[in-house]
């Protein structure tokens with residue numbers, strides 16, 4: 001049983017997403033966009049350290065291993081952590097469009113429990129774009145990339161200007177991110193041009 005709210009259905013005028021000419025080639029790892037990101041950053045000891053890889057078109061795959069720090073019920077992944085994995089995977093799609101966007105809405109179906117130690121195999125794609133609105137969906141499978149679906153999500157991301165982060169983020173983290181020695185991460189954080 002699953003449902004999708006009307007807000008996640010692309011409107012009549014929506015168009016197919018266009019892969020940016022400078023998007024990473026299919027098979028290429030995207031790497032963390034920010035080392036302190038709870039979803040993908042390598043400097044977060046209890047973060048998900050999710051690794052996303054570009055796919056064909058506007059799609060990607062990602063993996064994340066459920067750690068003991070990610071439990072809700074004993075021995076099982078917390079639902080919010082699984083939603084984070086889906087959110088991070090869906091958010092990474094925007095790098096293939098070279099669009100800076102934030103999650104406006106995320107709807108998640110939890111289909112199977114996900115035990116600690118499990119590798120969650122995620123797949124995501126952008127389905128449509130309407131102005132600033134980016135529609136996408138993702139699934140997470142367990143037991144292998146072709147295993148049963150444990151979680152799935154649909155999302156609406158909203159394009160924002162770089163100022164969104166500068167206006168709302170804490171100055172010390174903004175300064176630290178701006179001085180990241182990795183030019184690719186600086187670009188993904190602050191210099192993206194659609």
Ligand SMILES: CCCCCCCCCCCCCC(=O)SCCNC(=O)CCNC(=O)[C@H](O)C(C)(C)COP(=O)(O)OP(=O)(O)OC[C@H]1O[C@@H](n2cnc3c(N)ncnc32)[C@H](O)[C@@H]1OP(=O)(O)O
Nearest residue numbers: 007033034087088091102103104105158160165177188189
């Ligand atoms: C420092 C590092 C930088 C990193 C960069 C890479 C980031 C990667 C991060 C990856 C991490 C993972 C990702 C994360 O975790 S991102 C973090 C979690 N998300 C947020 O913090 C977002 C918080 N929300 C906002 O800032 C604003 O509400 C936004 C910007 C989203 C919209 O406010 P804004 O004033 O700009 O726009 P608008 O209100 O005119 O709306 C525009 C259109 O959108 C429609 N709409 C809006 N909301 C919803 C909704 N909930 N359901 C359905 N529809 C919605 C709205 O009806 C309208 O439609 P239309 O009337 O045009 O038809």
